[in-house]
Amino acid sequence: MGVIARLAEGAEVPLFLVVGAGGRLAADDLHLQRGVRVVDTPRAAALLVVVGRITRALLHPALVVHDQLPLPRATLWMPTDTEGDADPGGLMAAFPAVTTADVGNADEFRTVFADLVSGRRPSDPPALPDMEPAHWRGVGPYGHGGAGMTGGVPFGRALPSRAPDPDGLELDQLPLQLGPLHPALPPGLVLHVGLQGDVVRQVAVGTNPYQVWPGDPSPGPLDTALFVDALRAPTPVADLELARARHHLRWAARALRLQGLGALGRRLAILARSLTAGDRGTVESLSRRMTKRRSLAWAMAGVGVADGELLDGLEARLVTGPVRRAAGQAEDARDHDPAYEGLGFEPVVHREADAWARFRQRLAEATQAMDLAERAGTRLRQPGPALEGPRGTLHPDTAMPTTALLELLPDLLAGMEWGDAVTTVASLDLDVEEAALPTLTPASGSRMVGIPAAPDYQNGGGGAKTRP
Amino acid sequence: MNWSSPLPALLLVGAVLGLGAYAVAVLDGAAALVTARQRLPLGDIVIGPLRQAALAARTRRSTTERPDLQAWALAPALLAGMAAGAVATVPFGPDTAVADVDDGIVAFGAVMAVVMVGVYLHGWSANSPLPLVGGYRFIALALSYEMPLALVLIAAALPAESLSVGAIVESQYDLWNVVRQPLGLPLYLVAGTGLAFWGPLNGADGADLAGGTSAEVSGPARLMWALSRRFVLVAVAVMGAAVFLGGWQGPWLPAPLWMALKTLALLAVLVAAGHRLARVRLERFVVVAWVVFIPLALVDVFVSGALAL
Numbered sequence: 001m002g003v004i005a006r007l008a009e010g011a012e013v014p015l016f017l018v019v020g021a022g023g024r025l026a027a028d029d030l031h032l033q034r035g036v037r038v039v040d041t042p043r044a045a046a047l048l049v050v051v052g053r054i055t056r057a058l059l060h061p062a063l064v065v066h067d068q069l070p071l072p073r074a075t076l077w078m079p080t081d082t083e084g085d086a087d088p089g090g091l092m093a094a095f096p097a098v099t100t101a102d103v104g105n106a107d108e109f110r111t112v113f114a115d116l117v118s119g120r121r122p123s124d125p126p127a128l129p130d131m132e133p134a135h136w137r138g139v140g141p142y143g144h145g146g147a148g149m150t151g152g153v154p155f156g157r158a159l160p161s162r163a164p165d166p167d168g169l170e171l172d173q174l175p176l177q178l179g180p181l182h183p184a185l186p187p188g189l190v191l192h193v194g195l196q197g198d199v200v201r202q203v204a205v206g207t208n209p210y211q212v213w214p215g216d217p218s219p220g221p222l223d224t225a226l227f228v229d230a231l232r233a234p235t236p237v238a239d240l241e242l243a244r245a246r247h248h249l250r251w252a253a254r255a256l257r258l259q260g261l262g263a264l265g266r267r268l269a270i271l272a273r274s275l276t277a278g279d280r281g282t283v284e285s286l287s288r289r290m291t292k293r294r295s296l297a298w299a300m301a302g303v304g305v306a307d308g309e310l311l312d313g314l315e316a317r318l319v320t321g322p323v324r325r326a327a328g329q330a331e332d333a334r335d336h337d338p339a340y341e342g343l344g345f346e347p348v349v350h351r352e353a354d355a356w357a358r359f360r361q362r363l364a365e366a367t368q369a370m371d372l373a374e375r376a377g378t379r380l381r382q383p384g385p386a387l388e389g390p391r392g393t394l395h396p397d398t399a400m401p402t403t404a405l406l407e408l409l410p411d412l413l414a415g416m417e418w419g420d421a422v423t424t425v426a427s428l429d430l431d432v433e434e435a436a437l438p439t440l441t442p443a444s445g446s447r448m449v450g451i452p453a454a455p456d457y458q459n460g461g462g463g464a465k466t467r468p
Numbered sequence: 469m470n471w472s473s474p475l476p477a478l479l480l481v482g483a484v485l486g487l488g489a490y491a492v493a494v495l496d497g498a499a500a501l502v503t504a505r506q507r508l509p510l511g512d513i514v515i516g517p518l519r520q521a522a523l524a525a526r527t528r529r530s531t532t533e534r535p536d537l538q539a540w541a542l543a544p545a546l547l548a549g550m551a552a553g554a555v556a557t558v559p560f561g562p563d564t565a566v567a568d569v570d571d572g573i574v575a576f577g578a579v580m581a582v583v584m585v586g587v588y589l590h591g592w593s594a595n596s597p598l599p600l601v602g603g604y605r606f607i608a609l610a611l612s613y614e615m616p617l618a619l620v621l622i623a624a625a626l627p628a629e630s631l632s633v634g635a636i637v638e639s640q641y642d643l644w645n646v647v648r649q650p651l652g653l654p655l656y657l658v659a660g661t662g663l664a665f666w667g668p669l670n671g672a673d674g675a676d677l678a679g680g681t682s683a684e685v686s687g688p689a690r691l692m693w694a695l696s697r698r699f700v701l702v703a704v705a706v707m708g709a710a711v712f713l714g715g716w717q718g719p720w721l722p723a724p725l726w727m728a729l730k731t732l733a734l735l736a737v738l739v740a741a742g743h744r745l746a747r748v749r750l751e752r753f754v755v756v757a758w759v760v761f762i763p764l765a766l767v768d769v770f771v772s773g774a775l776a777l
Contacts, residue, residue: 041529041679043686069530070686117526167523176597184676197604258675259746262666263503270504295668295745345651417750418601422676
């Protein structure tokens with residue numbers, strides 16, 4: 001075997017992640033795994049890693065991404081639901097070849113990768129036929145698939161239409177679907193955007209790919225599973241607060257990665273992974289240093305202002321949690337929770353309501369959670385409604401916090417540069433999967449999801465060979 | 469030195485760019501580990517970039533629907549060729565420049581303007597929206613980098629009373645330009661970071677665009693683009709070392725070694741900044757560039773001019 005091949009075998013394994021139902025935590029942990037590197041585009045990956053249970057709506061995008069991986073490539077699957085049926089629909093069979101790996105077993109990655117690079121394992125063939133995704137040739141007066149001179153959907157992708165820009169000029173607007181596998185958006189989030197250059201003119205949230213069809217197992221385990229379970233079972237307050245601190249640190253790690261500070265984020269994620277009650281000082285000093293970073297403030301201050309007016313208007317009045325508190329409103333279910341009485345709990349509040357306020361809000365809440373965990377000792381929280389989760393108030397009869405946050409997106413993102421839009425979406429800490437749960441009541445009727453349907457320019461990006 | 473045969477010139481420029489790009493990769497890996505407070509055996513840090521390159525070389529190129537193949541291949545070549553042209557104007561010792569032409573500074577500024585073409589072509593040719601947006605971004609920002617860059621270089625040429633890089637190096641015999649013109653180097657590094665779309669100014673290939681202009685590139689083409697980008701960064705550092713840090717001049721050590729050390733120091737600053745500074749908001753950066761950086765660069769020119777009179 002040549003020198004090049006031997007060198008290549010030792011390289012960090014480049015992975016592109018498809019986060020299925022219940023796969024969020026395991027996917028986050030892969031960012032910390034030694035010897036692997038999670039990459040931003042399938043074109044840079046050697047392994048496609050499906051984490052958790054793939055859903056029907058995720059399958060086609062995942063297969064498209066699969067075919068975007070360059071050769072040699074392989075597919076790995078990390079089921080996270082070890083008790084139930086990990087793939088009830090048999091959907092994984094749609095991939096040409098799948099190797100199953102245990103969660104957190106990096107050796108499996110290395111073995112598959114080494115076999116692949118050395119040629120001992122054949123590369124995956126494409127999963128989909130290489131054909132144009134829509135019939136368009138010869139359609140319309142000029143044969144370009146459209147009705148007039150412009151317009152039309154050659155290659156199945158809509159050509160730019162015209163729309164006014166902020167200066168009143170009529171400029172090209174490119175309809176585009178981003179997600180559900182876009183690495184800069186939360187897993188599963190689908191945005192239908194109208195882009196003028198780098199500026200997002202229109203936004204609509206697409207169909208939730210984690211939606212539950214009749215006969216499907218319900219989503220999860222969610223990354224906030226401990227909090228959801230605490231609605232029904234006695235749980236130590238210290239455990240809840242440690243989990244809250246861990247959640248916020250993980251979130252901050254993701255937000256930093258999107259700001260180009262992946263290494264710094266990694267430091268927070270490593271701390272989160274092994275967080276114990278004794279780490280209070282570390283959390284506090286790290287949070288303080290993060291919130292003093294000028295360049296971070298520069299990147300986030302004034303971006304994505306979701307103030308009280310916006311939160312109370314529209315139908316989004318159910319917005320709770322750090323997003324509401326970062327808008328200056330001290331609403332926190334722990335305020336009225338008997339389990340927190342006498343712990344000296346005061347809601348943390350920031351006033352500016354922008355992405356920077358939400359960043360500082362969550363880091364401050366992480367530090368506060370470490371304090372509460374220390375003070376709570378062995379105190380138990382008895383089951384009861386209205387538990388404050390890390391994304392907002394959990395209540396058996398109301399929708400999960402992300403549901404309301406998703407409704408904010410169209411108003412919040414319209415008019416932003418794409419980079420700011422990514423910052424804003426990250427600052428809301430969305431979990432699209434939890435939004436697929438109608439409510440937490442097991443007996444609730446409809447299992448369909450209250451997310452606005454895709455707009456009619458939806459076909460603007462479903463090409464077989466486009467972006468992730 | 470006699471450059472009548474092209475071979476030594478090619479070797480010199482190739483060695484500077486190649487070793488420089490390798491140094492950037494090693495420094496970058498080390499800086500990431502330090503920032504994350506992680507440890508890795510030194511061997512892995514040193515060999516890591518070579519392993520990545522080997523993997524890229526063994527990965528097949530992929531394609532998109534109807535790409536502009538010529539332009540796609542041309543883009544990294546433009547960037548690399550431009551960096552080579554820039555490095556050629558810089559002396560690595562007394563009379564050791566490939567082409568210490570009379571107006572080397574102007575030549576440097578001129579080739580640096582080609583980055584814009586290379587990056588836009590790279591974004592354009594994949595025939596895919598996210599790379600194209602990356603290309604737009606660079607076009608929108610390029611002038612904000614190139615104006616301060618050109619101005620601070622002109623200011624550095626004033627005390628030397630020459631546009632030749634060799635003469636500028638020699639004019640710093642008594643006092644380095646980094647001290648004589650304190651505004652120069654910081655502005656130069658900001659502009660240089662932008663031209664190499666590096667770290668906080670990586671709008672063109674940013675993570676928010678899934679890799680921007682390189683979102684659709686794989687295998688050897690991806691490796692070539694990554695290398696070319698680092699070549700630009702190295703060219704910026706080499707010129708910075710010559711124009712602001714006294715170039716090859718220094719006691720005890722041989723001249724080329726001084727050049728190498730100063731270049732490495734600047735590369736370390738650029739790489740560390742990439743891990744410490746958050747992605748810059750593009751529109752805001754343009755405002756700051758025109759309201760703060762360009763006026764400061766003009767002040768630099770006027771003050772340097774007055775002092776040189």
